[in-house]
Amino acid sequence: MDEADEDIAADGARRRWKQDPEAVRADILGAARKLFAQKGYSGARIEEIAALTACSKRMIYYYFGDKEGLWRAVLAEAYRRTREAEEALDLHGLPPAEALRRLADFTFENHAARRDFIRLVMIENVHEGAHMPQADEMSGPNLSVIRLLEDIYRRGLAAGIFRPGLTPLELHWQISALSYFNVANQATFSRIFGDALFTPEGQARLKRQVGESLLRFVLTPEAAARELP
Amino acid sequence: MDEADEDIAADGARRRWKQDPEAVRADILGAARKLFAQKGYSGARIEEIAALTACSKRMIYYYFGDKEGLWRAVLAEAYRRTREAEEALDLHGLPPAEALRRLADFTFENHAARRDFIRLVMIENVHEGAHMPQADEMSGPNLSVIRLLEDIYRRGLAAGIFRPGLTPLELHWQISALSYFNVANQATFSRIFGDALFTPEGQARLKRQVGESLLRFVLTPEAAARELP
Amino acid sequence: MDEADEDIAADGARRRWKQDPEAVRADILGAARKLFAQKGYSGARIEEIAALTACSKRMIYYYFGDKEGLWRAVLAEAYRRTREAEEALDLHGLPPAEALRRLADFTFENHAARRDFIRLVMIENVHEGAHMPQADEMSGPNLSVIRLLEDIYRRGLAAGIFRPGLTPLELHWQISALSYFNVANQATFSRIFGDALFTPEGQARLKRQVGESLLRFVLTPEAAARELP
Amino acid sequence: MDEADEDIAADGARRRWKQDPEAVRADILGAARKLFAQKGYSGARIEEIAALTACSKRMIYYYFGDKEGLWRAVLAEAYRRTREAEEALDLHGLPPAEALRRLADFTFENHAARRDFIRLVMIENVHEGAHMPQADEMSGPNLSVIRLLEDIYRRGLAAGIFRPGLTPLELHWQISALSYFNVANQATFSRIFGDALFTPEGQARLKRQVGESLLRFVLTPEAAARELP
DNA sequence: GATGAATGAGTGTTCATTCAT
DNA sequence: GATGAATGAACACTCATTCAT
Incomplete structure (x- = not known):
C-alpha cells in the first residue's frame, strides 16, 4: 500500500x-x-x-x-442451477396427467444427467444439512416445483381424474425419492444386485415405471384404467 | 514378584x-x-x-x-445384519397384497430405525462403492428379499390380482428408493421444504403412501379398486 | 492493524x-x-x-x-561436491608417477576429511544404491577422475614407465578401495586390531603405503627400482 | 533354573x-x-x-x-564363523609368495561369497562399531590371520624376497580393504562407473590384480621382476 | 488483487516391547 | 518354554490456513 x-x-x-x-x-x-x-x-x-x-x-x-465457505458457495450455486432448471419447466399448458408424467420424466433424467449435483446433495446429507443455503433463499411455498405441482394437481382434481387427499409436497417427495435413489445408490445397489437396472435399457424401463407409479398413485381408479395400459 | x-x-x-x-x-x-x-x-x-x-x-x-480395513469390516457387518433382518421376515404365508404392504412397511420402518446403517450406505455411495463386501458374499439370486418378492409376486400373479410384466428386482428397487430417501435425504429435504413430512404424523402418512403407491403400482386396476380405499 | x-x-x-x-x-x-x-x-x-x-x-x-526425497537430495549434493573437488584437481602438468601419487594422496586425505560423505555412501550401499542420483547425471566417460587417470596413464605408458594392460577404471577402483576402507571400516577394524593404524602416525604410514602400493602396481619393474626407495 | x-x-x-x-x-x-x-x-x-x-x-x-541383543548375537556369530574360516586356512607349508597370493585370493573370494557378513559389518560400521563383540573375544595378536601373515612375512624376509619395514597388520589391512570394497561398494560404484568390474570376467581380473598388487607391494624389486610377468 | 513461502495442530500408522495365560 | 493379545511412544506425513511481499 x-x-x-x-x-x-x-x-x-x-x-x-x-x-x-x-x-x-x-x-x-x-x-x-x-x-x-x-x-x-x-x-x-x-x-x-x-x-x-x-x-x-x-x-x-x-x-x-475458508473451506466451509467454499463448500457453501458450491452448494448454493448447485441449488441455484437446479431452481433455474425448474423455473424453465413450463408444463402449465399440458393436461394434468401428461404434465405429471413429463415432470417425473424430467426429474429422473435431470438427476441422472447431473450426477455431480446429486453427489453434492449426498455429501451435504452426510453432514446433516449443516451448510445448506439460507432458508429464505430457497425454501418455502414459493419453490417453483411445488407451485407447478400445485397447479397440476389442482387441475387434475378439477378434471376429476386425480384422487383427492394428496399434497403437492408429497408428490414431489415421491418423484424425488425415486429419481434421487436411482443416481445416489447406484454404486451399492448395482454391486449387490447387478447392474441390470443401470444399463440404458434398464434405465429406460425404470424411468417409465417411475412415471407410471406416480400416475397410478395419483389417478382415480377409473382414470387409471382409462389412461394406463 | x-x-x-x-x-x-x-x-x-x-x-x-x-x-x-x-x-x-x-x-x-x-x-x-x-x-x-x-x-x-x-x-x-x-x-x-x-x-x-x-x-x-x-x-x-x-x-x-488400517482405517479402510476397519471401514470395510463395519460396512460388511452392517450389511450382514441387514441380511439377517431380511431372513427373519416370514411373509410367505400371507395373501400377496398384504405381504407386499407388510414388506414395504417393514422396509420403511427398518430404514428409519437404523439411520446409522443408511448413513454408512450413503457414505459408501459417495465412495462409489469401492469398499463393498465381496459380491459373492452378498449378491446373486440368493438374496432373501428378492426371493421373498419373487414368491409374493408369483402368488399375486397366480391370484390374478397383480399386473404381469414386472420383476422382483424392480419392486425391491421401488420399495428401497422410497424408504431410503426418507432417511438419507431428510436433512436437505426438510431444510428446503420444511419438516412437515418428518413429524411422527408426517412419517406415518408417508409410510402409508409408500405402501399404497407400491400396491397401486402392482395391482391390476380391478384389484386396486377392490382392495384400496 | x-x-x-x-x-x-x-x-x-x-x-x-x-x-x-x-x-x-x-x-x-x-x-x-x-x-x-x-x-x-x-x-x-x-x-x-x-x-x-x-x-x-x-x-x-x-x-x-518426503524423507526419501530428502535423502536423495542429500546424496546428490554430496556427490556433486565430490565431483567438484575432482574437477578442481589439476594434475595434468605433473610427470605421470608424481601425478598418480598425488591423486592417491588427495583421495586418501579427502576421504578422511569428509567422513560424512563416506558415511552417506556406506548407508546408500546398505540400501543397495536404490536412491543414487540419475546415472546420466554422474556416470559415463565424462567423469573427471577417470579422464584424469586416463591422461596420467597414457602419459606414463608413453614415457615407458607404466606397465601396459591396465585401465583407468581399475586404477581408480584401487585408489578408492584403499581410501574408502580406511574411513568406512575404521570402527570395526580398530576394535578388532587396535587403533595403531588410525593414530596420526598410523594414518601417515597408511597414506604413504597406499601411494606406494599403487605406484608399484603401475610402474614397470625398472621404473619402480628407479623411482621407489 | x-x-x-x-x-x-x-x-x-x-x-x-x-x-x-x-x-x-x-x-x-x-x-x-x-x-x-x-x-x-x-x-x-x-x-x-x-x-x-x-x-x-x-x-x-x-x-x-532385545533387538540390540539380537544384533550383537548375530554379529558375534558372523565374526565367529569368519574366524573359523581363517583357522581352517593352512598356508604355512607354501612358499611365502604363493602363500600370500593364496591368502589374497581366499579373502577376495570369501568376501564375495559371504555378502551377508560384509553387509553386517557395513551396518555395524554405520553404528560406529558400538555393538562389537567383546575385545578379548576376538581381537589381539592371537588372531589367526595375523599369525598367518606374520609367519608368511617372516619366511619371505628370511628368503630375501620380501621388502623389510612392513607389518602383518598392514598387509592384512590392504588385503581386507580391496576385498571388502569389492563387495561393500559395488552398488554405488557400479551405478556411477558401470558394472564392467562386476561381471564374472571383471571379478576375475580384479581378483588377479588384488593379488598382484599385494605381491608387488611386498616383493623386493628383484623378486618381483623374477616372479611376476 | 495476487503469490510463493511458511506453519501448528493433527492424521494414520508403526515399532519394540510386555502382559495374561 | 511358549503364545496371542495388548500397548505407549513415536514416526512420517498432511491439511487448512496465514504471512511477507
Whole structure:
C-alpha cells in the first residue's frame, strides 16, 4: 500500500490475463464443485482444487473465506442451477396427467444427467444439512416445483381424474425419492444386485415405471384404467 | 514378584474383560460404526474411535489393519445384519397384497430405525462403492428379499390380482428408493421444504403412501379398486 | 492493524532471514546431511533434522516431498561436491608417477576429511544404491577422475614407465578401495586390531603405503627400482 | 533354573517338535542375520524376523533380551564363523609368495561369497562399531590371520624376497580393504562407473590384480621382476 | 488483487516391547 | 518354554490456513 504498490496497481498492462473477479469466482467454483463431488468434503483438498484453477490457493481464501465457505458457495450455486432448471419447466399448458408424467420424466433424467449435483446433495446429507443455503433463499411455498405441482394437481382434481387427499409436497417427495435413489445408490445397489437396472435399457424401463407409479398413485381408479395400459 | 503381585495374580476377577478377541473386535466395530456413521469416513478419527473403545488405538490396527480395513469390516457387518433382518421376515404365508404392504412397511420402518446403517450406505455411495463386501458374499439370486418378492409376486400373479410384466428386482428397487430417501435425504429435504413430512404424523402418512403407491403400482386396476380405499 | 503492527511492518530488519528459498534448502540439506551421516537413513528423525534447522518440519516436506526425497537430495549434493573437488584437481602438468601419487594422496586425505560423505555412501550401499542420483547425471566417460587417470596413464605408458594392460577404471577402483576402507571400516577394524593404524602416525604410514602400493602396481619393474626407495 | 523348570525339562513328551534351545537360537539367529543384512538394523523388523522363524516373536526376547541383543548375537556369530574360516586356512607349508597370493585370493573370494557378513559389518560400521563383540573375544595378536601373515612375512624376509619395514597388520589391512570394497561398494560404484568390474570376467581380473598388487607391494624389486610377468 | 513461502495442530500408522495365560 | 493379545511412544506425513511481499 505504499507508493511502489500504487505503481503496480496503476499499471494495467502488467496484470495477468485473469483480472475479472466474477470469472475467477466461477473458475474456482467449477473446480471446487468437481472435486467436492468427486471426493467428498473432507476428501477434497484445497490444494487440489487450486491446482484445477487458473489462480493460486490464496485466492480461494480471498474469495470464499475458508473451506466451509467454499463448500457453501458450491452448494448454493448447485441449488441455484437446479431452481433455474425448474423455473424453465413450463408444463402449465399440458393436461394434468401428461404434465405429471413429463415432470417425473424430467426429474429422473435431470438427476441422472447431473450426477455431480446429486453427489453434492449426498455429501451435504452426510453432514446433516449443516451448510445448506439460507432458508429464505430457497425454501418455502414459493419453490417453483411445488407451485407447478400445485397447479397440476389442482387441475387434475378439477378434471376429476386425480384422487383427492394428496399434497403437492408429497408428490414431489415421491418423484424425488425415486429419481434421487436411482443416481445416489447406484454404486451399492448395482454391486449387490447387478447392474441390470443401470444399463440404458434398464434405465429406460425404470424411468417409465417411475412415471407410471406416480400416475397410478395419483389417478382415480377409473382414470387409471382409462389412461394406463 | 512381591506379595502385591501375588494378590493380583491370584485375583482372577480383577482382570480386564479383555483377552477375548471376539469381544474386542465387536467393541471396536461398534465404536467405529457409530463414528463413521456420524462423521463420515474421512471425518471419523481413528483416535476418536479408539476413545469410544475399551482398548487402545493400536488394537484397531491389530484387528483391522488400517482405517479402510476397519471401514470395510463395519460396512460388511452392517450389511450382514441387514441380511439377517431380511431372513427373519416370514411373509410367505400371507395373501400377496398384504405381504407386499407388510414388506414395504417393514422396509420403511427398518430404514428409519437404523439411520446409522443408511448413513454408512450413503457414505459408501459417495465412495462409489469401492469398499463393498465381496459380491459373492452378498449378491446373486440368493438374496432373501428378492426371493421373498419373487414368491409374493408369483402368488399375486397366480391370484390374478397383480399386473404381469414386472420383476422382483424392480419392486425391491421401488420399495428401497422410497424408504431410503426418507432417511438419507431428510436433512436437505426438510431444510428446503420444511419438516412437515418428518413429524411422527408426517412419517406415518408417508409410510402409508409408500405402501399404497407400491400396491397401486402392482395391482391390476380391478384389484386396486377392490382392495384400496 | 494497530500501532504495534505498524512498528513491525516498518521494521524490515526484524524479519526472519527466511523467504530465501535457496538458503532454506541449503539449511535443511546441511542439517539432513549431518543427521543422516550420524544416524543412518532409518535412524535419522525428520523431527530432529528440522530441529537443527531454522525452519519448521513442514518445510522439509515442502521442499523435498518426503524423507526419501530428502535423502536423495542429500546424496546428490554430496556427490556433486565430490565431483567438484575432482574437477578442481589439476594434475595434468605433473610427470605421470608424481601425478598418480598425488591423486592417491588427495583421495586418501579427502576421504578422511569428509567422513560424512563416506558415511552417506556406506548407508546408500546398505540400501543397495536404490536412491543414487540419475546415472546420466554422474556416470559415463565424462567423469573427471577417470579422464584424469586416463591422461596420467597414457602419459606414463608413453614415457615407458607404466606397465601396459591396465585401465583407468581399475586404477581408480584401487585408489578408492584403499581410501574408502580406511574411513568406512575404521570402527570395526580398530576394535578388532587396535587403533595403531588410525593414530596420526598410523594414518601417515597408511597414506604413504597406499601411494606406494599403487605406484608399484603401475610402474614397470625398472621404473619402480628407479623411482621407489 | 528352579525345580519347576527341571520338571518341564524332564518331561520330554510334552514338548513341541522344537524343544532344543540351541536349535531355536540357531533358527532365530539365521532369520535375524538374513533380515539384518537385507534391511539394516533399523530397517529390520522384529516381527518380520519372527515370521521367518519357526517360533514366536516372544522367543526372540526370551533368548536375546532385545533387538540390540539380537544384533550383537548375530554379529558375534558372523565374526565367529569368519574366524573359523581363517583357522581352517593352512598356508604355512607354501612358499611365502604363493602363500600370500593364496591368502589374497581366499579373502577376495570369501568376501564375495559371504555378502551377508560384509553387509553386517557395513551396518555395524554405520553404528560406529558400538555393538562389537567383546575385545578379548576376538581381537589381539592371537588372531589367526595375523599369525598367518606374520609367519608368511617372516619366511619371505628370511628368503630375501620380501621388502623389510612392513607389518602383518598392514598387509592384512590392504588385503581386507580391496576385498571388502569389492563387495561393500559395488552398488554405488557400479551405478556411477558401470558394472564392467562386476561381471564374472571383471571379478576375475580384479581378483588377479588384488593379488598382484599385494605381491608387488611386498616383493623386493628383484623378486618381483623374477616372479611376476 | 495476487503469490510463493511458511506453519501448528493433527492424521494414520508403526515399532519394540510386555502382559495374561 | 511358549503364545496371542495388548500397548505407549513415536514416526512420517498432511491439511487448512496465514504471512511477507
